[in-house]
Amino acid sequence: MDWFDSGWGLTLAIFLPVAGMVVVLAIPKAQEQAIKIVALLTTLATLAAGVGLLVRFDYDDTGDLQFEANKSWIDVIQSRYHIGIDGIALPLLLLSMVVTVACVIYSWDHFPAPHNPKGFLALTLLLETGMNGTFAAQDLILFFIFFELVLLPMFFMIGVWGGPNRVYASIKFFLFTLFGSALMLLSFLALFFLTEPHTFDIPTLAEAAGEGLVGSTQNLIFLGLFLGFAIKVPMFPFHTWLPDAHTEAPTVGSVILAAVLLKLGTYGFVRIALPVLPQAAEDWAPWIGLLAVIGIIYGALCCLAQRDMKRLIAFSSVAHMGFVMLGIATLTDFEINAAVFGMVAHGLITGMLFFLAGSVQERYNTRELSRLGGLLVQAPRLGWILGFCAMASLGLPGLAGFWGEFPAILSAYEPLEGLPVETFRTFMVFAAIGTVLAAGYLLWMFQRVAFGEPKPEFESAHIHDVHAPEWIAWTPLLLLIVALGVYPNLLFKITDGAVTGVADGVAKAIGG
C-alpha cells in the first residue's frame, strides 16, 4: 500500500469524483438509471478511499501532514501540487465524502424540477472534488483553485434547480464569494512576495509565521484573507447572501452548502490565516470575536422572525458559525479543537435539518411555518427525526452539537494570553444568551411544524412517512450525531495534535 500512502490515496480521494463526472457526462441523458448508478458508485468509491485514509492514518502523529504528495505543477510561479492531511483536515474531508454520498442517495427519486439527473449529479461530483481538494491542499494557489472550483457547480445548482427567486440568489452568492476570493488572492500574492524565500507552500509559510513582515503589512494581508474567508463562513455583516442562497437552493444544494461549503471559510482561518499571520490574528481576534458574537445574537433574532422553515435554518447557520468563529478568535488549542468539532457537528446537524426541510416541503409543498403543523400525527418518524435534529442543533448534551458550543462559550472565559480578557468574557455572556435563543427558535420551529393537529388544508392529504432512500441517506448522519455526542474523544483525539500545533505556533509567534 505504499502507493496509497505516498499521495496517490489522497489524490484519488480528490479526483475520483471528477472522473465519475466525465463518465456521467458521457452517458446519454435518457439512461437515467445508469447515470445515477455511476454517480453513486463514484461517491462510494471516493468514500472508500476516504475510509482507507482513515484506517491508515497515523493517530499518534496527527499534527503532521500525512499521505503527502509534493509534485511540480506550475514551476514558473513556484506553485506546486502539494497535498496532505492532518488531524484538522481529515474529519472535514470525511464529512464532505459522507455528505455527498447521502446527497446522491437522497436525490435518487427526488430530483427537483427541471429534473435532469445528469446535470445535477455531474455538478454534485464536481463540487465534491472542489471540497475535498480544498481540505487537502497545502499550496496557496492549489487551495485557491479548489476553493473557487466549488463556486461554479453551486451557482448552477441554485440557478437551474432552485426556487422562484433563484437567479437573484445564485448571482448574489457568486458575486459575494468572488469578491472575497479576489481579495484573498491578492493577499496570497502579497504573502508570496513579502516573505523570504518566496513560496506559496502553506507549511513553509506557517513555519515562518509571518517573520519579517511589518505589523501593519501583516494586518492588511490578514484583512484580505479575512474578507475571503469571512464571506464564505459567513460572518456578520457578510452573511446576507446565505439566507437567499439557502432558501432558493434545491435541498441537496442547501445540504452541501451548509454542511461543507461554509466550513471552507472556517477551515481557511484555521489552516491559513492563523498559522501564517499569527500576530495579525492576535490584533484582529477581538474584532473577529465581536463580529462572531453579533452573528450569534443577530442570527438567533432573525430566526425568531422567520416564517419560512428553510430560511430559519439558514439563519441558524449564521448563529452556529458564530460560535465556531468565536472559538477560533480565542486562539487557544482547547478552543480551536472545539471549533473544528463545531464545524463537523454543524455539518452533520444542519445538513440533516436541510434534508428534513426539503422532505417537509416535498410533502406539503410549502415551508411556511404558519401552514405547517401536526407532522407527528401524519408522519411520526419524520417528526421525531426533526425533533432529534432540533435538539442536537440547540446543543443538548449527549449529542454532537453540544461539543461545538459548550467549549466555545467556556473558553471565551480564558482566551489566549495577550487578548483582552474582559472583552472576551463579555462575548461569553452574549454567546450564552445566544444558546438560550437557539433553544427558543429551534423548539419553536419544532413545535410549529410537528405538534398539534394538521392544518385543515392538509388534513386529508396523504403524507408519506420516511422513504427508503431517506432512511439510507440519513441513518449514517444520525448515527454520527449520536456517536460524536456520546464519545466526543472520537474526534478530539484526531484533531488535538494538529490543533495544538497551530495554537502553539500562534502562541510562540506572539510571545516571541
Add this chain to the structure above:
Amino acid sequence: MNPVFDYHALAPELVLSGAIVVVLVADLLFPDREGLQTSRLASLGILVALVPVLTLAIDGADRSLFGGGFVVDDYAIALKAFFLLVAYVTVLVSADYVGEGDYYKGEFYFLLMSSVLGMLAMTSARDLISIFVALELISIPTFVLAGWRKHDTKSNEAAIKYYLIGVLSSAVMLYGMSLIYGLSGGKVLLADIGKFAAAGDAPPLFAVAIFLTLVGFAFKVSAVPFHFWAPDTYEGSPTPVTAFLSVASKAGGFVAILSIIYFGFFEADESWQPVLWALAAASMTVGNLTALRQTNIVRMLAYSSVAQGGFILVPLAVAQDAPRASFEAVVIYLFIYGAMNLGAFAVVIAVARRTRSGEIESYAGLGQTAPVLGILMSAFLLSLAGIPPLAGWFAKFVMFRAVFEAGGAGAVTLGVIAAVNSVIAFFYYAGVARRIWFEDPAAELAGPARVPAALTVALAMSAAVVLVIGVYPQLFARVGELAVPL
C-alpha cells in the same frame, strides 16, 4: 555588410506571402462558388507557414537582419506561432460564414492573410519604420474586411469608422515617431532610442513624443478613452472579422507596445508608466461598466475586450518595476485571451447560424436546445471572467503577480482596481450564462441547427486550450518565460 541573406529568418513571412499569392491566383483561375476550396487553401498556407516557425524555434539562435531592424528571437517566434494559430482558427470560423454569403470569397482570405503577414512582421520589427509599416499592413486589410458585407449599412458604418479612426491614430503615432526621430538625432532603431532615453538628457518634448506614440497604439488596442470606435465596428463587421479584430489585430497592437517599451522607451519610465496606468484603469472600469448594459452579444464582447485590453495593460503599467514578470504576464495573457475570445466568437457564430440573431436574449435556453454549445459558451465566458479552473484565471493571476512584484502604492492600487473589476466583469459574463441555463428557450430556430465541421474544429481547439491551460498552466507559462527577451 554581410552579403549572405538569412532566408531562414524570413521564412515564415516568405511562405505566408507565397500562400497569399497562391490563394489570390487560385481564386482567379478556379472560381469556386462555395469558397470552401479557397478557405482550405488559406488554412493550408497558414499551417505551412508554421513549419519554418517551428524550425526556427528548434534552431533557437537569435537572428538579426537589416541592421537590427528585424530580429528573430524567442519572443518573436512565440508570437509568430500565436498569430498563425489565431489566423488558422479565424479561417476555420470564417469558412462557412464566408461560403454562405454571396460576396467576394477569395478576396476575404487574401485580405485576412495579408493582415496576418503584418502581424508576423510586427513580432520581429525593432525599428520605428518597421513597426509603422507592420502596423499599417495589419490595419489596412482589416478596414476592407470590416466593410466586407457591402450591402449592409452597419458594415459600411463599421468600415468607415474604423478607417477614419485608424488613419487618425496612425497620423498621431507617426507624428510622435517623427518627434522621437528628430529629438534623438535621427535614430530609428529601438535599441538606439533606448540608449538615448537611458542617457537621461532628453528634452521634455521627448515625453510628449512618447505620449503621442502611445496614444496611437491606444487607438489600435481600443484602450479607453480611445475605444469609442470599437463597439460600432465590432457590431457591424462580419462576426469572423470581429473575432479577428478583437484578438489578432488587438494583439498586434500589444506586441507593438511591448516592443517599443521594452526595446525603446524602457528607461524613460516616468513618461510612459503613468500614461499606461491611466489607460489601464480607465479601460478596465469603463469597459466593464459599459458592458453591463449591453443587450447585443457582439457589443458586449466588444466592451469586454476593451476591459480585457485594460487587464493586459496593467502589467505594462508597472513594467519598469517588474520587467520580467510584466513581460511574461502580457505574453501569457495574450495567448490565453486569444483562445477564450476566439472560442466565444466561434460560439456566437454558431448560435447566430441557428437563431439569426445577435441579441443576448436569443441565448435563452441554449443549454436545453444545444447543451454542448451552451457548455462551451459558459466555459469561454467564465474563463474570460477568470474563474478557475478555466484558463482565464491564470492570465489574471500572472497579471496580479506582476503588480505585486512591482509593489509600491501605485501598482497595488491598480491591482485592487483590477480585482474589483474582475468581480464586476463576472456579472455580465454570468448574465449570458444565466440566460443559457436558467431560462427556457423562446422561439423556433430560424436556421439550421447543425454546427459545420470547420467551426467544430475551431471550437474544439479553443475549448481544449481553455481547459488544459486552466488545469496545467505550466505549458503556456513556459512559453511566456522563454519569450522574455531580457
